[in-house]
Amino acid sequence: MERVRMVFSGSGGQGVITAAIILAEAAVIHEGLNATQSQAYGAAARGGATRSDVIISEGEINFPKVIQPNVLVCLTQQAYTTYYPILRPGGLLLCDTRYVTTERKADAWQVELPMYQSVMEQIGKPIVFNICMLGAVVALTDVVSRDSVMKILKERIPAGFVEINEKALNLGFDLGQAKKR
Amino acid sequence: MSQNIKFVQGNEACVAGALYAGLQFFAGYPITPSSEVAELLAARLPTQGGKFIQMEDELSSICAIIGASLTGHKVMTATSGPGFSLMQEALGYAIMAEIPCVIVNVQRGGPSTGIPTQVSQGDVMQARWGVHGDHSMVALTASNHQDVFLMTVEAFNIAETYRTPVVLLFDEVIGHMREKLVVPQEGEVQLVGRLHTSVKGGVDYHPYLPREDGRLPMSDFGGVHRYNVTGLYHDMWGFPSSDPKVVHGLIRHLVDKIENRANLLAHYKEYFLEDADRVLVSYGAPARSALHVVKNRRARGERLGLLELQTLWPFPTDIVREKCARAKAVVVVEMNMGQMLQEVKKAVEKPEQVFLANRIDGVFITPTDIQNILRLIQGKGV
Numbered sequence: 001m002e003r004v005r006m007v008f009s010g011s012g013g014q015g016v017i018t019a020a021i022i023l024a025e026a027a028v029i030h031e032g033l034n035a036t037q038s039q040a041y042g043a044a045a046r047g048g049a050t051r052s053d054v055i056i057s058e059g060e061i062n063f064p065k066v067i068q069p070n071v072l073v074c075l076t077q078q079a080y081t082t083y084y085p086i087l088r089p090g091g092l093l094l095c096d097t098r099y100v101t102t103e104r105k106a107d108a109w110q111v112e113l114p115m116y117q118s119v120m121e122q123i124g125k126p127i128v129f130n131i132c133m134l135g136a137v138v139a140l141t142d143v144v145s146r147d148s149v150m151k152i153l154k155e156r157i158p159a160g161f162v163e164i165n166e167k168a169l170n171l172g173f174d175l176g177q178a179k180k181r
Numbered sequence: 182m183s184q185n186i187k188f189v190q191g192n193e194a195c196v197a198g199a200l201y202a203g204l205q206f207f208a209g210y211p212i213t214p215s216s217e218v219a220e221l222l223a224a225r226l227p228t229q230g231g232k233f234i235q236m237e238d239e240l241s242s243i244c245a246i247i248g249a250s251l252t253g254h255k256v257m258t259a260t261s262g263p264g265f266s267l268m269q270e271a272l273g274y275a276i277m278a279e280i281p282c283v284i285v286n287v288q289r290g291g292p293s294t295g296i297p298t299q300v301s302q303g304d305v306m307q308a309r310w311g312v313h314g315d316h317s318m319v320a321l322t323a324s325n326h327q328d329v330f331l332m333t334v335e336a337f338n339i340a341e342t343y344r345t346p347v348v349l350l351f352d353e354v355i356g357h358m359r360e361k362l363v364v365p366q367e368g369e370v371q372l373v374g375r376l377h378t379s380v381k382g383g384v385d386y387h388p389y390l391p392r393e394d395g396r397l398p399m400s401d402f403g404g405v406h407r408y409n410v411t412g413l414y415h416d417m418w419g420f421p422s423s424d425p426k427v428v429h430g431l432i433r434h435l436v437d438k439i440e441n442r443a444n445l446l447a448h449y450k451e452y453f454l455e456d457a458d459r460v461l462v463s464y465g466a467p468a469r470s471a472l473h474v475v476k477n478r479r480a481r482g483e484r485l486g487l488l489e490l491q492t493l494w495p496f497p498t499d500i501v502r503e504k505c506a507r508a509k510a511v512v513v514v515e516m517n518m519g520q521m522l523q524e525v526k527k528a529v530e531k532p533e534q535v536f537l538a539n540r541i542d543g544v545f546i547t548p549t550d551i552q553n554i555l556r557l558i559q560g561k562g563v
Contacts, residue, residue, distance in 0.1 A: 037359040064354070
């Protein structure tokens with residue numbers, strides 16, 4: 001596989017860092033790949049801009065930060081404005097239609113999905129927005145299988161919440177699958 | 182897949198290594214970016230029969246582990262720069278009284294409270310010379326989680342073997358980043374246990390009388406022997422002494438037991454050094470950026486190599502001199518203003534050919550930062 005360099009960005013509390021960790025963990029534990037996950041640390045737990053870098057590769061990963069991502073996920077307008085310029089030309093840009101208004105001008109595979117809206121309509125709990133996003137990323141990139149992510153969710157999440165997370169993962173996966181090229 | 186494969190932060194790899202090594206007592210005062218060490222041990226240590234105490238500050242933390250070590254337990258504390266500063270006095274006590282203990286310092290930017298959430302390696306010289314008075318010191322580091330685990334185990338082994346404190350000098354990038362860790366099976370990595378005295382209760386025990394091999398067997402404090410422990414110069418009974426022979430003998434012993442074993446204690450890794458005409462010397466997280474550059478330039482036919490130091494103190498002078506002997510240029514890659522640079526300059530034959538690639542703004546040094554220095558010293562500009 002090609003080395004995948006990903007940046008997940010949004011605002012504190014949206015769960016972008018948790019989603020990044022789950023994806024990277026799925027790659028290492030269930031797919032036999034190497035992965036690193038790091039994040040910009042700030043004092044703000046909620047509301048501040050957050051960013052998490054994930055690299056997934058068959059080979060050894062030395063430098064663990066992402067300078068030019070080939071997958072960029074933006075869940076707020078601020079994140080989009082900040083990180084859109086660093087996307088590698090031809091890379092995947094995934095945004096949520098409720099939070100981000102994109103400018104269609106650059107050399108990127110722009111995918112805009114109503115992830116938040118779908119989660120609210122079909123599940124009704126914004127807490128699984130990040131997992132819906134993860135489902136879309138998995139569908140669009142094939143970087144790990146949906147099963148591997150689901151296994152990590154089952155290991156990490158209290159039993160009572162597995163069902164809505166699975167629903168959110170599948171919801172995002174279907175949204176992503178429909179936009180796959 | 183094996184359940185021994187984990188995806189963890191470097192701080193958790195350190196915790197896993199400490200538990201593997203047989204850690205029984207941890208006292209600490211959580212501080213970014215080392216807090217996860219205390220947090221995880223608070224949950225795990227009691228379930229394995231150990232004790233975890235959150236102390237009121239860093240002074241009491243290191244004093245608590247020193248006391249616990251004397252009673253026969255493997256001990257550790259974890260902190261960052263501000264806390265490490267507070268620990269210096271008792272660190273010196275542990276050196277003087279020869280008490281095995283492990284002190285983790287996950288470095289952040291300093292001085293003072295500095296920049297808590299950003300990466301730095303500014304405490305390298307503090308680890309060596311933060312304690313007053315002539316002394317020696319053991320400090321280890323690592324650039325990936327497998328090595329964090331192994332160096333943590335090694336820290337306990339060295340502490341027990343030589344009755345000395347050992348500093349684990351990690352950094353924020355390693356502490357917080359997540360990557361794969363394969364936890365070795367029991368018995369796969371050698372462990373050194375406490376060397377107990379064979380002297381029976383009721384018979385005179387000399388706590389500072391070395392065996393023929395130089396090691397000092399210990400007796401659990403509060404057990405069958407009564408003996409004195411002090412930060413003053415002391416004789417073989419542990420009682421204070423100002424006899425010049427005793428003073429001279431003890432300071433020589435404390436320094437020589439470490440410095441005479443510099444090559445034995447030297448852990449390092451080398452990459453592409455056989456034919457390298459330019460050598461990068463690095464340690465901790467920046468060694469990852471350095472290795473990235475080396476692999477990248479090698480693919481283009483450049484004869485670049487990397488010497489990654491894992492033992493920082495005692496400084497592996499002989500090894501650095503030997504590995505850099507054929508290099509036309511040596512570039513030290515570190516996240517401070519050149520603390521190891523000076524040691525490398527002292528070690529090599531041509532110090533004028535040693536250069537610094539560093540970053541001191543809290544941002545993790547990138548391959549481009551290093552490549553720019555390589556271009557500069559070749560007269561190519563940036």
